[in-house]
Amino acid sequence: MANKTNMGIGAVIALLVAAYLGLDLSESKQQSNNFAPAAEVVVQEQAKVQQPATADDTYRIEQAYQQRQSDLQVQASGQVVAVLKDDNEGSRHQKFILELSNGQTVLVAHNIDLAPRIGNIQKGDQVEFYGEYEYSDKGGVIHWTHHDPSRKHVDGWLKHQGRMYQ
Template sequence: MSQKSKMSIAALIVVVVAAYFGIDLKQDLKQSNEHRLNHTDVSTHYNDANQRELPSADNDDATKIATLFQKKISDVQVRASGEVVAILKDDNEGSRHQKFILKLNHGQTVLVAHNIDLAPRVENIQKGDIVKFYGEYEYTDKGGVIHWTHHDPNKRHIDGWLKHQGRSYQ
């Protein structure tokens, strides 16, 4: 085997190993976030899809969302409701998303990015309406984003939903 072939094989092995450890580094970051969350006043548990979910006696995680925002923690499954304070233009780049801003009961606002390629658009939504949601919280400096408010056709993520005027959107 020529020296050039040996070098090519070695380079391929290095790329595969780097890709493998790159995935592990991402998992380590997620575990670090879990560690930070577990050592706060918010308890966590895991659901079937291995996403963090914050339990709440009243099924409203608004207070927990405030804690996640304060501690800059992402990738947490949450359930809450809020008042529509703004309806934004759809994001049509890549997967299409219907976007609106909800004000939670403690005053924090979150952007809802609802994938309308995978779930129906929320119909007749207006400022002042109440929308319930179950999705994944992602930290942003503006309050956070709620996404994964739809079913996952690949079954790799927890199915989320939105509820508006008695109708579910998933």
């Protein structure tokens, strides 16, 4: 009789385990169906994270100019319309003027004490940048286009003919 009781208890336990796993399987099916769109959202979110490589803040720069705003971290590109003499007062800066796709011009002041200079830059070249916009009545200045050795500011960069300068 003890064997029949043990078998009965074992059967009840097996039935409970099977019922539990059966419910768990149906829940995991529902959850997996719910996760399919979430996976797409994750891929979309990853695409957004990767997007800064092709980001274009030209409109934000235009708005900042119109509203006389400064200290705006931006990424865009433009065509070189003038290569200026280096500024050798204090920290040395390579300077050139870019025309953005909306026609606005900005002065790029690239710190060549902290980052390599663009050696072969010419009028007509395309330059992509990531730096800080500062308002000026002539269109604005882009600076902090280099790494920050003290790590207190966001690192910036310039990209010219496929090469990064930071």
